[in-house]
Amino acid sequence: MIRLSGIRKAYGKTLALNELELEVREGEFFCLLGPSGAGKTTTLKTIAGLEQPDSGTVVLDGEDMRGVEPYDRGVAMCFESYALYPHRSAYDNLASPLRSPRHRLPADEARQRIGAIAELLGISGLLDRPVGQLSNGQRQRVALGRVLVRPARAFLLDEPLSHLDAKLRQQMRAELKAIGAVQHTTTLYVTHDSVEALALGDRIGVIRQGRIVQTGTREEIWYRPHDTEVARAFGRPRINLLPGVVTESGVRADGGVELPVRARAAPGTEVLVGLRPRDIALHGGEGHELTGTVYVTEVLGRSVEVTVRLGSGEQRVSLVAARADAARLRADDPVRLVVRPENLLLFEADRPERPGRRIETES
Amino acid sequence: MKKRLAGWLCDAALVLYFVFALFPIAWMVILSLKPTDQLFSTYFSFSPTLDGYRTVLGDSEGIPFVRFFVNSLVVSVGAVVLSLVVGLPAAYASARWRFKGSENLMFTLLSFRFAPELTVIIPLFVLYQKLGLFDTYVGMVWVLQLVTLPLIVWIMRSYFADLTPELEQAALLDGYTRKQAFFRVALPLVKPGVAAVSLLAFIFAWNNFVFPLILTSNEAQTVTVGALSFLGGDRPKYNLTAAAALVSVVPPLLLALTIQRYLVRGLSFGAVKS
Numbered sequence: 205m206i207r208l209s210g211i212r213k214a215y216g217k218t219l220a221l222n223e224l225e226l227e228v229r230e231g232e233f234f235c236l237l238g239p240s241g242a243g244k245t246t247t248l249k250t251i252a253g254l255e256q257p258d259s260g261t262v263v264l265d266g267e268d269m270r271g272v273e274p275y276d277r278g279v280a281m282c283f284e285s286y287a288l289y290p291h292r293s294a295y296d297n298l299a300s301p302l303r304s305p306r307h308r309l310p311a312d313e314a315r316q317r318i319g320a321i322a323e324l325l326g327i328s329g330l331l332d333r334p335v336g337q338l339s340n341g342q343r344q345r346v347a348l349g350r351v352l353v354r355p356a357r358a359f360l361l362d363e364p365l366s367h368l369d370a371k372l373r374q375q376m377r378a379e380l381k382a383i384g385a386v387q388h389t390t391t392l393y394v395t396h397d398s399v400e401a402l403a404l405g406d407r408i409g410v411i412r413q414g415r416i417v418q419t420g421t422r423e424e425i426w427y428r429p430h431d432t433e434v435a436r437a438f439g440r441p442r443i444n445l446l447p448g449v450v451t452e453s454g455v456r457a458d459g460g461v462e463l464p465v466r467a468r469a470a471p472g473t474e475v476l477v478g479l480r481p482r483d484i485a486l487h488g489g490e491g492h493e494l495t496g497t498v499y500v501t502e503v504l505g506r507s508v509e510v511t512v513r514l515g516s517g518e519q520r521v522s523l524v525a526a527r528a529d530a531a532r533l534r535a536d537d538p539v540r541l542v543v544r545p546e547n548l549l550l551f552e553a554d555r556p557e558r559p560g561r562r563i564e565t566e567s
Numbered sequence: 568m569k570k571r572l573a574g575w576l577c578d579a580a581l582v583l584y585f586v587f588a589l590f591p592i593a594w595m596v597i598l599s600l601k602p603t604d605q606l607f608s609t610y611f612s613f614s615p616t617l618d619g620y621r622t623v624l625g626d627s628e629g630i631p632f633v634r635f636f637v638n639s640l641v642v643s644v645g646a647v648v649l650s651l652v653v654g655l656p657a658a659y660a661s662a663r664w665r666f667k668g669s670e671n672l673m674f675t676l677l678s679f680r681f682a683p684e685l686t687v688i689i690p691l692f693v694l695y696q697k698l699g700l701f702d703t704y705v706g707m708v709w710v711l712q713l714v715t716l717p718l719i720v721w722i723m724r725s726y727f728a729d730l731t732p733e734l735e736q737a738a739l740l741d742g743y744t745r746k747q748a749f750f751r752v753a754l755p756l757v758k759p760g761v762a763a764v765s766l767l768a769f770i771f772a773w774n775n776f777v778f779p780l781i782l783t784s785n786e787a788q789t790v791t792v793g794a795l796s797f798l799g800g801d802r803p804k805y806n807l808t809a810a811a812a813l814v815s816v817v818p819p820l821l822l823a824l825t826i827q828r829y830l831v832r833g834l835s836f837g838a839v840k841s
Contacts (some may be wrong), residue, residue, distance in 0.1 A: 237760070249736075252736075252740055253739075254736045254740075256740070268619060273739070273744075274736070274740055275739050275741075275742050275744060276742060279740065280738075280740060281736075281740050283736070283737060286731055287731070287733040287734050287736065287737040288737075289734065289737075289738075289752055290734075290756065291755050291756060300741045301741040301742055304741050304742030304743050305742060305743070305744075305745075305747075306742030307741075307742045350741070352735075374735040416801050447794075525824070
């Protein structure tokens with residue numbers, strides 16, 4: 205269990221962590237998602253004791269970690285820069301924790317564990333090589349192995365898959381959670397890739413400018429995003445956000461597009477209506493009907509991203525349709541779109557100082 | 568055609584410079600091989616003999632040159648070793664942590680290098696007389712810290728600063744203490760730097776003239792001062808001085824040759840993602 209409360213950390217004048225609150229439950233796989241510079245790595249280093257917070261407390265398994273040295277915290281961390289010992293072989297890098305005074309294992313037992321981990325990560329053939337001769341992807345796997353090879357209170361993984369090629373990344377992503385050590389150990393996984401976060405995280409935390417904006421399961425993050433930024437961060441193509449105003453009966457988006465969403469907000473409030481591209485049907489189905497003309501289509505493989513002009517033309521929405529359904533569409537063809545009112549999200553209009561928060565709807 | 572001419576001119580210039588640079592050494596070699604009676608002849612006569620070297624290394628003429636040579640070795644090696652023991656942790660600490668007054672401390676250390684030795688030599692002489700350090704190994708090793716320590720601390724500091732701290736952080740999380748992280752991770756990675764700076768410090772210590780001139784008389788005297796003693800007496804024996812000087816070039820030269828491969832090796836080889 206990891207609990208951070210009120211963590212503040214400044215480097216000179218820049219505030220890296222701003223009253224950060226975070227709780228990772230025992231045995232959980234928690235993904236921390238945020239853009240670069242949001243404070244993800246600083247958060248991990250604070251937990252590991254490599255950075256001292258200016259204020260706030262770090263609690264591991266119910267123990268306050270104030271004044272506890274990194275080597276006594278019992279956490280293992282995978283650095284984004286790998287931080288492999290360049291003067292040693294891959295094997296010696298993996299063996300390093302098992303030779304340390306705190307996690308020492310007899311040599312043959314250590315050899316077995318290293319063999320098993322190397323097998324798991326597909327680096328068995330590379331163990332004799334100096335790390336300088338490994339590719340970035342191989343180094344990254346050695347770095348991950350150095351974490352998994354020993355028991356720990358918690359694994360802290362800083363973008364551990366970012367330098368693998370796409371195919372290997374997908375494969376490792378699938379395998380990572382199946383690894384026994386990972387299943388039993390509280391894991392905090394940092395990434396800037398929302399797909400990775402959705403695929404891996406039991407729960408997800410979204411961090412922005414040194415604060416946790418929202419934590420929740422993937423469903424909570426997906427269906428009840430805290431604000432427009434969180435909504436934009438998840439899902440490709442991005443969520444459609446249509447500006448409009450609250451009326452008595454729903455929302456009138458700009459360009460005269462009426463949407464049947466009942467906001468808990470006074471009429472006249474400026475809002476953004478969120479529509480996920482995959483929640484918009486191109487051909488019929490039940491729900492609210494919108495008419496428009498095709499603006500552009502883009503083939504994504506088996507599916508097609510269609511951008512449609514709505515109403516008088518200044519509103520555009522993207523949607524994803526099966527290739528068969530969209531094959532005959534040409535620019536300026538008229539189309540009818542169907543949305544289900546319960547899939548509509550409503551946000552306050554974005555302001556310069558902060559993105560618009562989600563508004564509860566009644567359906 | 569033009570290019571070729573430029574190449575030729577360039578080569579000629581290099582040869583010219585080469586001759587210019589090597590001339591004093593060649594002159595010394597010739598001088599050291601001359602018999603005593605040809606030293607002051609006004610015509611060119613040269614019948615090479617190793618008598619000069621025999622005299623210098625045989626301690627004849629009443630000048631214990633071999634002892635000076637050993638003194639130089641002991642004092643220079645001692646100074647470098649002491650500076651490494653003290654300086655490497657200091658360099659590491661100053662590269663990794665800022666503490667109150669750390670920059671002032673580092674600057675003070677550096678100032679030992681650019682302040683002329685002569686400004687402190689008189690008070691040092693008095694101190695050494697009073698403390699009984701005059702003309703002793705300990706005294707010489709100590710005073711040479713003014714030469715070797717700043718060099719080692721400042722150069723090693725930049726080597727340590729170039730290492731990413733994440734390597735030691737990884738060692739801490741692997742379960743090693745800070746001391747173990749220093750010895751097992753940081754130090755092995757700056758080995759080429761240690762070799763280079765040790766050589767440099769050794770040469771500076773070996774070549775130092777002012778400190779042994781004032782702070783030693785006989786027991787702890789070094790070659791730089793010792794070689795001059797051949798110039799005393801009824802007539803200066805330049806051939807012996809030349810031979811002594813050439814002999815004293817040998818240790819730094821040998822040292823440089825043995826650790827040459829460290830001097831050219833790059834620092835970081837794949838520690839971090841590129």
